[in-house]
Amino acid sequence: MENKTMMKLVVGTEGMFFVALIMAFIYMAYNSGFEPYEVSQLDIKTTGLFTLVLFSSSFTFWMAEKKYKNGDIKSLKIWLIITILFGAIFLFGQGEEYVRLINENITLSGSVFGTSFYALTGFHGLHVFIGLIILLIILILVFLGDFNNSSSNVISTVGIYWHFVDIVWMFVFTVVYVLPKFTKI
Amino acid sequence: MGKFSSLSFYFIQSITNPASFQAERINRVFNSFNIAAAAMLLLVTFLVIFISVKYREKIGDDTEPKQVSGNNVLEAFMIGVPTLLLAYFFYQTIVIEKAIAPGVDKSQQPDVIITGHEWWWEVEYPGSNVITANEVHLPVGKHLLLELRSADVIHDWWVPQLGNKMDLIPKITNHLWLDINMPGDYIGACSEFCGAQHAWMRIKVIAQTERDFNNWLASNTSNGQSPLDSLALTGEKLFQEKTCGSCHRVQGTNATAMVGPDLTHLGSRQEILTGLMKNNQENLFKWINHPQDIKPGAHMPDFILDKDSVAAIAHYLTQLK
Amino acid sequence: MQEIVEIPEPSSSFPGLGVSSDQGLLQWISSVDHKMIGIMYLFVSLLFFVIGGAEALLMRIQLALPMMHFLGPETYNQFFTMHGTTMIFFVAMPAIFGFAVYFVPLMIGANEMAFPRMNAFSLWITLFGGLLLYFSFLAGGAPDAGWFNYAPLNQKNYSSNPGIDYYAMGLLISGIGSVTTSINLVVTILHMRIKNMKLNRLPLFVWMVLVNSFLLLAAFPSLNAALAMLLMDRQFHAHFFNTTNGGSALLWQHLFWIFGHPEVYIVILPPFGILSEVFPVFSRKPIFGYSFIAASSVGIALLAFGVWAHHMFAVGLGNTVDSFFSASSMLIGIPTGVKIFNWLATMYGGKIKFTVSMMFAIAFLIEFTIGGLTGIAFSIVPIDWQLTDTYYVVAHLHYVFIGGTIFGLLAGLFYWFPKMTGRMLDEKSGRWFFWLFVIGFNATFLVQHMLGILGMPRRVYTYPDIPWYGVLNFISTAGAFLMGISMLLLLRIIYKSAKQGKIAGDNPWDAYTLEWTASSPPALKNFDELPEVTGTRPLWDWKHPDKADK
Numbered sequence A: 001m002e003n004k005t006m007m008k009l010v011v012g013t014e015g016m017f018f019v020a021l022i023m024a025f026i027y028m029a030y031n032s033g034f035e036p037y038e039v040s041q042l043d044i045k046t047t048g049l050f051t052l053v054l055f056s057s058s059f060t061f062w063m064a065e066k067k068y069k070n071g072d073i074k075s076l077k078i079w080l081i082i083t084i085l086f087g088a089i090f091l092f093g094q095g096e097e098y099v100r101l102i103n104e105n106i107t108l109s110g111s112v113f114g115t116s117f118y119a120l121t122g123f124h125g126l127h128v129f130i131g132l133i134i135l136l137i138i139l140i141l142v143f144l145g146d147f148n149n150s151s152s153n154v155i156s157t158v159g160i161y162w163h164f165v166d167i168v169w170m171f172v173f174t175v176v177y178v179l180p181k182f183t184k185i
Numbered sequence B: 001m002g003k004f005s006s007l008s009f010y011f012i013q014s015i016t017n018p019a020s021f022q023a024e025r026i027n028r029v030f031n032s033f034n035i036a037a038a039a040m041l042l043l044v045t046f047l048v049i050f051i052s053v054k055y056r057e058k059i060g061d062d063t064e065p066k067q068v069s070g071n072n073v074l075e076a077f078m079i080g081v082p083t084l085l086l087a088y089f090f091y092q093t094i095v096i097e098k099a100i101a102p103g104v105d106k107s108q109q110p111d112v113i114i115t116g117h118e119w120w121w122e123v124e125y126p127g128s129n130v131i132t133a134n135e136v137h138l139p140v141g142k143h144l145l146l147e148l149r150s151a152d153v154i155h156d157w158w159v160p161q162l163g164n165k166m167d168l169i170p171k172i173t174n175h176l177w178l179d180i181n182m183p184g185d186y187i188g189a190c191s192e193f194c195g196a197q198h199a200w201m202r203i204k205v206i207a208q209t210e211r212d213f214n215n216w217l218a219s220n221t222s223n224g225q226s227p228l229d230s231l232a233l234t235g236e237k238l239f240q241e242k243t244c245g246s247c248h249r250v251q252g253t254n255a256t257a258m259v260g261p262d263l264t265h266l267g268s269r270q271e272i273l274t275g276l277m278k279n280n281q282e283n284l285f286k287w288i289n290h291p292q293d294i295k296p297g298a299h300m301p302d303f304i305l306d307k308d309s310v311a312a313i314a315h316y317l318t319q320l321k
Numbered sequence C: 001m002q003e004i005v006e007i008p009e010p011s012s013s014f015p016g017l018g019v020s021s022d023q024g025l026l027q028w029i030s031s032v033d034h035k036m037i038g039i040m041y042l043f044v045s046l047l048f049f050v051i052g053g054a055e056a057l058l059m060r061i062q063l064a065l066p067m068m069h070f071l072g073p074e075t076y077n078q079f080f081t082m083h084g085t086t087m088i089f090f091v092a093m094p095a096i097f098g099f100a101v102y103f104v105p106l107m108i109g110a111n112e113m114a115f116p117r118m119n120a121f122s123l124w125i126t127l128f129g130g131l132l133l134y135f136s137f138l139a140g141g142a143p144d145a146g147w148f149n150y151a152p153l154n155q156k157n158y159s160s161n162p163g164i165d166y167y168a169m170g171l172l173i174s175g176i177g178s179v180t181t182s183i184n185l186v187v188t189i190l191h192m193r194i195k196n197m198k199l200n201r202l203p204l205f206v207w208m209v210l211v212n213s214f215l216l217l218a219a220f221p222s223l224n225a226a227l228a229m230l231l232m233d234r235q236f237h238a239h240f241f242n243t244t245n246g247g248s249a250l251l252w253q254h255l256f257w258i259f260g261h262p263e264v265y266i267v268i269l270p271p272f273g274i275l276s277e278v279f280p281v282f283s284r285k286p287i288f289g290y291s292f293i294a295a296s297s298v299g300i301a302l303l304a305f306g307v308w309a310h311h312m313f314a315v316g317l318g319n320t321v322d323s324f325f326s327a328s329s330m331l332i333g334i335p336t337g338v339k340i341f342n343w344l345a346t347m348y349g350g351k352i353k354f355t356v357s358m359m360f361a362i363a364f365l366i367e368f369t370i371g372g373l374t375g376i377a378f379s380i381v382p383i384d385w386q387l388t389d390t391y392y393v394v395a396h397l398h399y400v401f402i403g404g405t406i407f408g409l410l411a412g413l414f415y416w417f418p419k420m421t422g423r424m425l426d427e428k429s430g431r432w433f434f435w436l437f438v439i440g441f442n443a444t445f446l447v448q449h450m451l452g453i454l455g456m457p458r459r460v461y462t463y464p465d466i467p468w469y470g471v472l473n474f475i476s477t478a479g480a481f482l483m484g485i486s487m488l489l490l491l492r493i494i495y496k497s498a499k500q501g502k503i504a505g506d507n508p509w510d511a512y513t514l515e516w517t518a519s520s521p522p523a524l525k526n527f528d529e530l531p532e533v534t535g536t537r538p539l540w541d542w543k544h545p546d547k548a549d550k
Ligand code: HEA
Pocket: B040, B044, B081, B082, B083, B085, B086, C148, C264, C265, C267, C268, C310, C311, C329, C330, C332, C333, C334, C336, C337, C338, C340, C368, C369, C370, C371, C372, C373, C374, C375, C376, C378, C379, C380, C384, C387, C388, C389, C393, C396, C397, C400, C401, C404, C405
């Protein structure tokens, strides 16, 4: 119980952190203005695909959790591995996009858009990365047998965090990739 | 100064001694707020003292008092009375905001453009091509529009007797309305912390009748006075040679830069360095000789100049009336 | 009779630490006991108070007379920045956490915090943040752009020494500590209360800590985000706040004050809680309007997020925006007033004992009202347009910080010292301290209202000889030194009382809440078992079963 409450509070305060970052992104867009050319370099289709992968990882984690509750440790392992893979694929996609943009000369220190873009997506990526490390630790513990029978709430606690990371991405994706298609960000 | 009572003479630069329409409106609400606040404070103080005295523990009496834990009618008063009071002051807020800071039509030409620099004020009068620094001449009895900008960090324009402040923010243009109603010299200061010499970014407003103001403006359209004697001539030459011109402007000469204050009519100013020193040859000498000793951190470096050269430059500058 | 409740011991507590073994300093450093951590928090606070106070005294010497040459502008600017930052983040906050971490478990009948090791982590990382901030003095210069560090002055091109990097890193790191402590406190309060202590029976101090922790969790991320952006600007040439390459000067102000205003309530709500314990005990009555005091805190916490732009009235945001924030700021005066009047009503009809703790509580009523009323002055936008960024603001903030926060904390210190040490904090010399401190405080800051009205801006390292400036500043400096002397006296009183003060016993004040059932000082395991809680004043109820609170 305590662990879960703690994780909810962590997620709450981290959520406020992203609210601040997203507000800053929007503020910079309206106040300083982004280069339309730079914004147009974002590839909504590719990133959209990777986004789907990240969202799927929420689903796979949910499956893992369910299997664990049923005491099906073998399926738990499989679903966990898939979750980690999906998370890693998302990060890979983000890395690839960064490389492409940097080759287009869009960098953190290059422009207002670069600054806002890398700060927001970078902080989200960092959270995915931290989530992956936690998941890896859990996976190792599962293989070591720590989760064999006890009805621990660690997995569902971590789940709160992992779903949170996905939900944040939903907002980030909307603000960074989707909205500029409709409004003059 | 005859108009001032003896008390307000001592508090001459106070916000309670208004010299403009704006300051007057604010002073009025400040006064009524002070009365309300004093009443509130007196009430609390009275209750504290009264209760402390009346209900202090008496020696020998070790019974417990009556255990009362609440009263909703009383709570309603605690909420209601302050709410009414605040509602009144909120109403006042809106009315006064509207009166002293009405919107600005972007197409309107301002009467003065003031640009804040670390740590001096650039003053430009659009319409005439007069540029000056630190001492701001303004006419009395006119509905003036000031445009405020910054060249570097955030500064803030404030002359207490003339009313409301306004920030000068890089990349943003702010405006301020001002109706001065009494001629005189008004002092103020930059009121947003802006770095090492924020303390010496003071303001002097010289409010003049419209005629005096127009005379001043006309006399300041002229070029810088050419040297009147040979020492000043040497000074001018040195001024042009020794990089001074790469930061300062003296209208009519090769010195056209605007990094530092305009010096075209420096000689007619009362003070230098925003009030740090009286404007005379001796102080100019001290300053040019060793700027970093006089105003540490100011964006004018120490120069390697011999004493005679400095003296010549200072002499030249005093003639720039 | 009463049902007896056993108090469980959290499983993760006391790893490898013998209860009776005396391991000296190591025992403190390795401790995860909430009481030891609480005391260490208080020492951290005291240490930084002496440092921040010494900085203030040096500043006051420089300001004693017009055109002084005691400190140069660079030093002065570093000092007031460090003074403000230290006092808020490394004095007020650790002191509050110290009392919270020590007394929340005791007051709710628990034996530990929910996460004892995280508790220790929070303490040490807070201290580390403070040391990092102070390391800047050795690393090329302390931060010098004020405690709110406005852009673009906080950029490399205007402040090139590394001080501001240390400011950002120090606050980020100690900020993590504040967030983890708050999480810890919330979980403790929500999950570890003794049976039957429903939320409406929570001692008010615990209520305020609970509300406060939520406030902190919501407010700090905004600062952390701003600091992270600032570091990116300064270290990687990002463009957030650098106006010379497209950044915005105002984004920082918004992000900072969305944090900064809640922050000032973060440092006042727990002291409000302390006072809500002190008033009833020394008036021998229950608190008046329990639910109004609790609810008004929630009101304050919610409103706190809607007032930030009242620090930006002179920015030129326009009359509509200004009016909105004016209204919300005024509204905060109402729940705060409710508290003041409820405390007065608590005293009314009581039998008031003038202990030093109670004297600070009573003095608070007047001093804080002065500070609150000047706050209302600022919320009237036109008045703020005149007085913002003058010494009137300096006066306001010290009246609320000292007359509010510090008075509350001192009331708490005199109230709880016997519980923490087993000895009374000497009441007789305590009275001397009280009067010196109160007189010094008012002498220092009352005149600053006048200076603001006379047009003296804040954050100036010197000023010209304008009528009255010299006199008023001199009085202020003299008052500051009186405070300094009184602080030395306090240090002496604490030292002597801890060594040879009168033995206190478990409940010297005949107080009402659960911490007073533990021994003084409490054993490593606070409680073994307790009678059942039936109201907000369990000890009263047990003592007067016939007159128990309903
Ligand atoms: C403990 C900290 C604390 C507290 C509690 C407060 C309380 C309040 N503050 Fe203050 N404030 C600061 C700390 C605090 N402040 C600091 C540090 C700054 C400066 C930051 C900086 O620039 O460095 C600041 C600056 C500040 C400003 C900006 C000034 C400026 O820079 O221009 C404003 C503007 O509205 C303001 C308003 C208020 C208001 C309305 C309250 C209200 O909450 C006060 C409510 C209390 C009362 C009103 C008194 C009790 C009530 C009654 C007795 C009932 C009857 C009252 C009425 C009917 C009015 N504060």
